[in-house]
Amino acid sequence: MSYSLVTAAVNPQELDTAERARAVVGSCHLPGAQRVAIVVPTLREAGNVVVLLERVRKALDPTGVEYEILIVDDDSRDGVEEAVAAVSKSDPRIRLFARRGKRGLSGAVLHGWMRTDAPIVGVMDADLQHPPELVPELIARTLSGYDLAIGSRYAEGGGVGSWNPIRKLVSTAAVWATWPIQRSGFRAKDPMSGFFFVRRDCLDGVEFQEDGFKLLLEILVRARVGSVCEVPFEFGRRYSGASKANLKVAVDYVKLLARLYGWRFGWRRASAEQPRPASSLE
Numbered sequence: 001m002s003y004s005l006v007t008a009a010v011n012p013q014e015l016d017t018a019e020r021a022r023a024v025v026g027s028c029h030l031p032g033a034q035r036v037a038i039v040v041p042t043l044r045e046a047g048n049v050v051v052l053l054e055r056v057r058k059a060l061d062p063t064g065v066e067y068e069i070l071i072v073d074d075d076s077r078d079g080v081e082e083a084v085a086a087v088s089k090s091d092p093r094i095r096l097f098a099r100r101g102k103r104g105l106s107g108a109v110l111h112g113w114m115r116t117d118a119p120i121v122g123v124m125d126a127d128l129q130h131p132p133e134l135v136p137e138l139i140a141r142t143l144s145g146y147d148l149a150i151g152s153r154y155a156e157g158g159g160v161g162s163w164n165p166i167r168k169l170v171s172t173a174a175v176w177a178t179w180p181i182q183r184s185g186f187r188a189k190d191p192m193s194g195f196f197f198v199r200r201d202c203l204d205g206v207e208f209q210e211d212g213f214k215l216l217l218e219i220l221v222r223a224r225v226g227s228v229c230e231v232p233f234e235f236g237r238r239y240s241g242a243s244k245a246n247l248k249v250a251v252d253y254v255k256l257l258a259r260l261y262g263w264r265f266g267w268r269r270a271s272a273e274q275p276r277p278a279s280s281l282e
Helices: 003-010 017-026 049-063 080-088 105-113 132-143 165-176 215-222 247-265
Strands: 035-042 066-073 094-098 120-123 148-152 196-199 228-232
Touching: 035 049, 035 105, 049 066, 049 080, 049 132, 066 080, 066 105, 080 094, 105 120, 105 215, 120 132, 132 148, 132 196, 132 228, 148 215, 215 247
Parallel strands: 035 066, 035 120, 066 094, 148 228
Antiparallel strands: 120 196, 148 196
């Protein structure tokens, strides 16, 4: 057994993230287990996407993981399509999908996942607030047996960076509101994270809501997830551009909570209400 594999099991702090991921990957022998698809939803992120792609590839290439990166753009028309196309000419692992006339983070992520057959799928933001250097660690956790690996701001060792007290309070309240609907035994400390990897077979047959921004919460409540691992990270500063958070995001979150509470506790909604757009990975 190699030094890296032994050290990863006994004293993982001595290895960097690439070495830890490479050690775990080397111990996996399941067919196709190393194939991973990373979806990066974008909306006016032309100033970030090239730097992101460079850092993700630099972090993952030494691990030997077979991966692809799917950029799903919500009709930004800010040059992001041209920027991604230029990179993809020299790297076919980079693919671009443009959703014309559509908006919504969850819908963009689902759009990307439905266009790959990778057995492990993930998502991260384009603005570099999610550190690309953590991607190998999250993938390694799924390859080692976890159904779901979350980049967590609230796990021990993580943090929310330079958030002001009001934003911290709102985020904490939003997390606490999910506690009753998360399943006991593996409640996530950061169910609002947009940085995670999940085994595809945990999602099969579940129709997820396309609107909104909190797909992870719906996965935690409704998907067939049997094990969860949270890897701490410090939420970074946006590299370029402006935040997309607004009042609509908050309203969509409240609506999602209401739907998930109804699903979790068997409440029935009015039959006259129109169903929300939904997508299944099958």
